[in-house]
Amino acid sequence: MFKSTKKTLNCRGRLVDLTTPAVMGILNATPDSFFAGSRIGLDETVATAETMLTEGATFLDIGGYSTRPGAADISPAEEADRVLPVIEAILDSFPEALISVDTFRASVARQAVETGAAMINDIGGGTLDTAMFETVAQLGVPYVLMHMRGTPQTMQSLATYQNIVTEVIDEMATPLARLRALGAKDIILDPGFGFAKTPAQNFSLLSQLESFRQFDEPLLVGLSRKTTIWKTLNITAEEALNGTTVLNTVALMKGASILRVHDVREAVEAVKLTQNLTFF
Incomplete structure (x- = not known):
């Protein structure tokens, strides 16, 4: 089991220690999320946020652009x-x-940080907006650099790899170096499970997740209720909580520092239990 490297994130002046992995709760501000349980209104979102914080979420991740297959493009406004x-x-x-x-x-x-957000989680890894890296460096907030090919509309047609692990690592190395050169602080890496990857490729990535620790940056893993789980088990996204917990546990044992999830309590329990494991 890989213990998380002692690493702190500076979130608006508050230091978050990732020695013990953290949980990030997903709050979708979209009408068409792939998981029906996260399609909720503003009042219910605030209530859900309270529940997640009470259950132990360190971060709340708010998104307004659906990345499910077939989702429509919307304007920045x-x-x-x-x-x-x-x-x-x-x-x-x-x-x-x-x-x-x-x-x-x-x-x-930028608008979100000015409104009070403390972190940027970019599924495009800087590829979908050329101004993103400079903006991140200027804002000085933690940044999640995720791997993806293409756009949310085209990504699944680009899931062709000779070696999924080495190619994803190679494709993340250049943007990571650019971010560092720009002076960006507190970079978190996300291999991008489900983004330009097939279920089999996702399992390969998870099996070798520890390979990403060569970058010496915290790892975020987002597998919650994804197709890889429910298609493998021949169930629905609504039935995929147990499978999510299983794969989250594997991710923690392989060095994940942040779990991005729909179900906070179960993820926090997985963190607490795996922290008690010792391998010699």
């Missing part, structure tokens, strides 16, 4: 209109909440 009121409402009720904004657009990221 519409994305901001979905996300910013949610950030404001949550911080009005819970001022100490650490909010991550799930966006690949620099303009939305």
